[in-house]
Amino acid sequence: MDLEKTRRKYNSYKEFLLNELMYIDSMFELYIYLKNQHVSRLDILNISPAFFGLTENALLESATIRLSRLYDSDKKTVTLKKFLNHVEQNRKLIFNENDQPVIIDQIREDNKKFEDFSEKINSLKEVRDTSLAHNDYCKLEDGFDVWAGKNIVIRDIRALIAFGENLINNYSRYSSNTAHSIKATNKLDVEYMLRVLEKNRKR
Incomplete structure (x- = not known):
């Protein structure tokens, strides 16, 4: 693979x-934010319980499925591991010669x-495969909870997301002297809507 093609794929x-x-x-x-509103704003969420309930489920399921895909082992998918493999196999073309020792150490780490x-990755895939991507027979059981006994909790999902961000930044600093943030500034703009509903309810 030539230099230009290698760097284009990397980017x-x-x-x-x-x-x-x-x-x-x-x-x-x-x-998580909407779930936390159940403590002090349940009456506001109950103005439109179907909307907020379905929204919460959709957000959790979509985030879980998409995160699992980034840690997948399918040969046909774009994953974080394949990004690291690309870096490892083409480090001499992507990074300066002086940075090679630190890049080798970073890849190993x-x-x-x-x-x-x-x-945790396997637990995430199990959640996805048994209930989100497929309808396994376990869903017919009374009180079935896809997350029960799966050995993965909120902090683990956050850690997997953060690892993905850090993984990319570990090499961006050497390839282009940049650092990237995945935190969207408007992700909690739902707070404005909740405040409006709160204000109208008090009238």
């Missing part, structure tokens, strides 16, 4: 993965982190 990986991570982070944090996350 395409970065752009796609960063956009996906921003989308996932926004959906997941909005889901990131591969180790993938290993450390393997249990």
Whole structure:
């Protein structure tokens, strides 16, 4: 693979993965935010319970499915591991010669982190495969909870999202002297809508 094509693919990986991570982070944090409103604003959410209930479910399911895809092992999908593999296989074409030692160390460290996350990644895939992407027979059980016993919680999902962001930034600083944020500034703009509903309810 020549220099121009290699770097173009590297940048395409970065752009796609960063956009996906921003989308996932926004959906997941909005889901958490709405769930937290059940404590003090349940009466406001109950103005339109179907809308808010379905919205919460849609946000959680979509964020879970999309995050799982970024950690997938399918050969046909764009994943964070494939980005790292591309970096590893083409580091001499992507990065300056002086940076090669630190890049080698970083690749080794990131591969180790993938290993450390393997249990959580497998749990995330199990949630996706048993209930979100497919209708397994377990869904016929009374009181079925897709998350029960799956060994993955909110902090784990946030950690997987953050790892994706950090992974890309680990190499962006050397390839283009840049750092990227996946935090969307308007992801909690639902607060304005809730305030309007709150104000109207008091009238």
